[in-house]
Amino acid sequence: MSALAAPPVKLEMVDLKRQYQRLKPEIDAAMAEVLAQTAFINGPQVKAFATELAAYLRCNHVVPCANGTDALQIVLMALGLEPGDEVIVPAFNYVATAEVIGLLKLKPVFCEVHPELFTLDLASAEAALTGRTRAIMPVHLFGQCAPMEEVLAFARQHNLYVVEDNAQAIGAEVLVQGQWQRAGTVGTAGTTSFFPSKNLGCMGDGGAVYLNDDALAERIRMMANHGQRQKYSYELIGCNSRLDTLQAALLRVKLQHLPQFTQTRQAAASRYDELLQGLPGLHTPVRAAHSTHVFHQYTLRAEGGQRAALQAHLQAAGIPTMIYYPSPLHLQGAFAYLGYGPGSFPVAERLSGEVFSLPIHSEITEEEVAYIATQVRAFFA
Numbered sequence: 001m002s003a004l005a006a007p008p009v010k011l012e013m014v015d016l017k018r019q020y021q022r023l024k025p026e027i028d029a030a031m032a033e034v035l036a037q038t039a040f041i042n043g044p045q046v047k048a049f050a051t052e053l054a055a056y057l058r059c060n061h062v063v064p065c066a067n068g069t070d071a072l073q074i075v076l077m078a079l080g081l082e083p084g085d086e087v088i089v090p091a092f093n094y095v096a097t098a099e100v101i102g103l104l105k106l107k108p109v110f111c112e113v114h115p116e117l118f119t120l121d122l123a124s125a126e127a128a129l130t131g132r133t134r135a136i137m138p139v140h141l142f143g144q145c146a147p148m149e150e151v152l153a154f155a156r157q158h159n160l161y162v163v164e165d166n167a168q169a170i171g172a173e174v175l176v177q178g179q180w181q182r183a184g185t186v187g188t189a190g191t192t193s194f195f196p197s198k199n200l201g202c203m204g205d206g207g208a209v210y211l212n213d214d215a216l217a218e219r220i221r222m223m224a225n226h227g228q229r230q231k232y233s234y235e236l237i238g239c240n241s242r243l244d245t246l247q248a249a250l251l252r253v254k255l256q257h258l259p260q261f262t263q264t265r266q267a268a269a270s271r272y273d274e275l276l277q278g279l280p281g282l283h284t285p286v287r288a289a290h291s292t293h294v295f296h297q298y299t300l301r302a303e304g305g306q307r308a309a310l311q312a313h314l315q316a317a318g319i320p321t322m323i324y325y326p327s328p329l330h331l332q333g334a335f336a337y338l339g340y341g342p343g344s345f346p347v348a349e350r351l352s353g354e355v356f357s358l359p360i361h362s363e364i365t366e367e368e369v370a371y372i373a374t375q376v377r378a379f380f381a
């Protein structure tokens with residue numbers, strides 16, 4: 001495939017317009033059905049989606065909720081942790097996990113990440129362990145799983161809950177004790193986000209918790225519904241977190257296409273890998289042996305301070321890029337009270353200065369990938 005001199009279309013990090021145009025007949029029909037039924041809250045599509053997602057994930061329970069941050073919060077509420085209990089979470093990360101830990105008056109304890117895989121580093125998590133540690137929250141960053149076999153062994157040894165933040169890796173598979181299992185289903189509970197740009201995204205906010213344990217699933221369901229099992233009988237202090245029926249109807253449609261979305265992302269990533277080899281100081285994503293990668297992001301590392309110039313070069317060629325994440329959490333003002341500082345997590349700090357992500361999504365074409373890769377190579381030429 002020869003690369004074009006100009007972008008084939010306006011390039012986006014995630015092209016939701018094109019995806020909607022392709023799926024429009026199915027999506028419009030599903031939405032129209034909800035509009036006609038008017039059961040906007042807890043309509044039949046919500047339960048149907050939960051059942052279908054549980055089948056896809058090969059797990060026993062899916063509890064839909066309002067967004068991925070709520071999903072994390074609801075799980076922590078249901079685990080019955082005490083104020084001051086400690087939860088280990090990676091420092092190079094989106095804010096949601098550490099934020100809900102702090103919100104619930106638990107203590108976020110940061111750990112380092114693997115310099116090439118970007119997911120948590122178990123040796124660092126072990127070093128963070130204290131007598132008050134109650135849980136660990138691995139985050140399956142950019143579409144690839146944390147080393148779950150090791151995390152689960154560590155958690156078993158120290159009697160910790162394992163809450164998997166799977167907002168970025170829905171559909172990935174992780175190898176645990178010789179068996180490939182869906183990301184997010186091997187810990188105490190897994191959570192996800194249906195934010196529009198996610199691999200399985202809705203047209204607004206949405207999220208879910210998934211797990212296998214019946215009793216904990218019941219508590220999580222109650223937490224998301226004002227602590228009720230029966231209407232107007234409040235057994236627990238809960239919250240109100242619902243996936244609305246329109247979003248569930250849309251997600252039922254998109255779930256059927258998720259394997260194809262994933263395949264397109266993986267094919268684009270493999271092509272980027274081939275086309276971007278051998279450039280000085282540029283590192284394409286490293287694949288872990290213990291996980292498949294669903295490429296929520298295609299995230300590279302640019303060493304030697306060349307990232308900003310490369311991004312500017314790409315922008316001039318009509319290619320958007322993003323930095324996930326420009327500052328590690330331990331250096332953010334919200335977590336200053338924890339007393340970390342520059343140098344606390346050198347890998348996380350270095351990655352924040354090196355990483356950048358290229359466009360990848362369910363609609364990206366070979367021609368677009370070739371154009372983007374050619375422009376990256378031109379920067380180094």
Ligand SMILES: Cc1ncc(COP(=O)(O)O)c(C=O)c1O
Nearest residue numbers: 067068069094096165167193195
């Ligand atoms: C890793 C991770 N966790 C949690 C969330 C939170 O999801 P939401 O925006 O649906 O609350 C996100 C969303 O960006 C995320 O990427």
